[in-house]
Amino acid sequence: MALEQTWRWYGPNDPISLQEIKQTGATGIVSALHQIPNGEVWTIEEIKKRSAEIEAAGLRWSVVESVPVHEDIKKKTGDYKKYIDNYKLSIQNLGACGIETICYNFMPVLDWSRTDLAFESGDGSNALRFDMDIFAAFDVFILKRENAKADYSEEILKRAEVKFQSMTTEEIEKITRNVIAGLPGAEESYTLESFQKVLDEYKEIDAPKLKKHLFEFLSEIIPVAEQAGVRMAIHPDDPPRALLGLPRVVSTIDDAVELTKVVDSVSNGITLCTGSFGAGHFNNLPEMTKILAPRINFVHLRNVSRDAEGNFFENYLFDGDIDIPAVMKALLVEEKERKESGRKDWQIPMRPDHGNKMLDDLPKTTNPGYSLYGRMKGLAELRGLEQGLMASLK
Structure with missing residues (x-):
């Protein structure tokens, strides 16, 4: 019983190499085919090419993050039906190549914002x-x-x-x-x-309408994911509040529970991002983890220090406002129950999400939040926390 330790890698252009990632202790890679335009099909040929590159380094492609949802699908305009069909085919191709977890989001325009x-x-x-x-x-x-x-x-x-x-x-x-x-x-x-x-294209789309579009999308893709043996894992809004007049629909426990009920399937799951959910002072992450546990298909672990006005900064794993040990314990309890029930997919992939830029990384050009040493520190801390908690659960 142990969460699968994974690491986000942006592909061949990532300044952090697969060899360096292997030295962190991670065994799985979280990656995406960023070169494929949004809405286009991920072909088996391109998926196998990326998988082979990862496997050559002694790692495995565990999670896709992400297959982007085209804006036409969110707005239900233009060629949205074609893009949904393309999305289904991408899910089928990933499943055929043995990649069983897909993280995605339904945030309009921007995936996340910081000042x-x-x-x-x-x-x-x-x-x-x-x-x-x-x-x-x-x-x-x-x-x-x-x-x-x-x-x-x-x-x-x-x-x-x-x-x-x-x-x-x-x-x-x-x-x-x-x-x-x-x-x-x-x-x-x-x-x-x-x-x-x-x-301006979202002026006529409020939260109820966007949520309706999300639920219609889920009703289309989840049956396909089930057949392909793929677990979908929607990422929460980051930050979990309306910004720039854009609606948000995955910001609270009620949002998350509601969407998992739209299609009652383990393939219709959540990415538990403690930093994204945690940026909302109204979200209690240990309780959310317990409630959502059966539908948590992927985990991002990081901490934030936050206030009621919406300000937050990303803090060290044990220094912020989120009770990370309590979240980890709830995840391990869920994983144990899955294993004892005979589920073949009992293991939950997790990754250290973001990390302070520090040490030799400071003068380097890296993706914000995705430098080497900060995440390696986080992964080491998570590994130690997990081992200590596992001993108490035996």
Whole structure:
């Protein structure tokens, strides 16, 4: 009984090599075919090519993160039916190649947003941070989104205006890049003008409508995943609140439970991201883990320090507001029950999610949150925590 230790790798262009990953102790790779345009089919040929590259390093491709859901599917416009058919075929091809877990998300436009990609923590390392005042300054005074002021309190708006007035041209450009341009996990980037146009496409789509589109999508793809032997694992909203007028539909325990009931199948599961769910002060991660346990198909473990206004920064594993040991214990209890019930797929893949940029990584160019040493520290800590808890569960 042990969670499968995996590591996200962005493919041949990732500055961290497969050989380095192997030295961290991880045995599984979490990867995606980023070169394939959103909505296109992942062919067996391309899947096998990536698998062979990973296996040559003595590792295995355990989880896909992610097969992007085309924006037309989320909006239910344009060629959405074709893109759903393509998605089904990609699921079938992955299953045929022995890859049984697919992480995906249903967040409109951006996979995740931060205001600071190099927040200086107290020990000199860099972390990711979301500052609501700065985000409001971007939304209201830089992007100048229509009716944006209605989304923030008077206190936040006052502080946001003060911060905006003190920003230099370089700082405005930096915050714009941080929020909308080329973030890891997002397969598209936007200029300020094109970004506003994309936002406008969601003006008529509120949370209930987006949720309806998600549920219709699940009713289409989950039966295919079942037949292919694939477990789907939807990633929660990051952060778990509406941003830029865009709706959010996977932010709370109620959201997660509701979507798992749409199609009652172990193939219709959740990626338990303790950092994404945890950025909401209203989410109790140990309780969520226990409630969602039978449908947790993939796990991202990281910690955050947060407040009720929506500010948070990514902290060390045992220093934030999430009770990581309690989450780990609940996961191990679930895994034990799966194994004892005879499930062949009892093992739950997990990965250290993000990590402070530190040591020799500081001067290097890496994907924000995905440097080597910070994640290796996290994986080592998770491994030690797991071993200690396993002894207590025997």
